[in-house]
Amino acid sequence: MPKESFLKNRIRSVGYAFKGMFLLLWTESSIKIQFVIALVVTAAGFYFEISSTEWALQLIAIGMVMGTEGVNTAIEKLSDYVQPNEDPKIGLIKDISAGAVMIVSIISSIVGLIIYVPKII
Numbered sequence: 177m178p179k180e181s182f183l184k185n186r187i188r189s190v191g192y193a194f195k196g197m198f199l200l201l202w203t204e205s206s207i208k209i210q211f212v213i214a215l216v217v218t219a220a221g222f223y224f225e226i227s228s229t230e231w232a233l234q235l236i237a238i239g240m241v242m243g244t245e246g247v248n249t250a251i252e253k254l255s256d257y258v259q260p261n262e263d264p265k266i267g268l269i270k271d272i273s274a275g276a277v278m279i280v281s282i283i284s285s286i287v288g289l290i291i292y293v294p295k296i297i
């Protein structure tokens with residue numbers, strides 16, 4: 177069988193990644209909530225006419241939260257696949273993975289407060 181060209185291979189990989197992104201948004205409730213929050217803060221960004229730097233920080237924060245949530249979801253699914261039964265090691269792995277999302281969420285919330293609190297009060 178002839179080897180697939182580099183470009184075709186890359187296009188196929190990007191297709192799989194988009195499929196994964198839509199699957200996440202369609203099926204996972206936690207990321208749906210984060211998506212709604214992302215829409216609300218994006219609307220707030222337009223309403224308060226935040227600066228280019230503030231937009232950049234806000235977009236990085238949104239991307240970090242949703243990206244780590246995606247990885248957390250993948251770790252949860254992999255954990256359930258390799259060990260469907262109760263297992264303290266799996267519990268610890270899932271807790272650490274959720275903890276990573278929590279760190280990013282707390283820092284992102286602080287970024288949001290730094291941007292919006294001075295504009296509101």
Ligand SMILES: Nc1ncnc2c1ncn2[C@@H]1O[C@H](COP(=O)(O)OP(=O)(O)OP(=O)(O)O)[C@@H](O)[C@H]1O
Nearest residue numbers: 206252259260261262263264266267268270271274
């Ligand atoms: N197989 C398991 N063995 C031991 N503890 C587990 C196991 N599965 C889950 N847990 C514990 O329950 C917590 C929640 O796990 P779960 O996979 O339900 O995540 P969740 O945050 O509820 O996920 P979702 O995003 O699907 O709502 C874990 O962080 C872990 O403490």
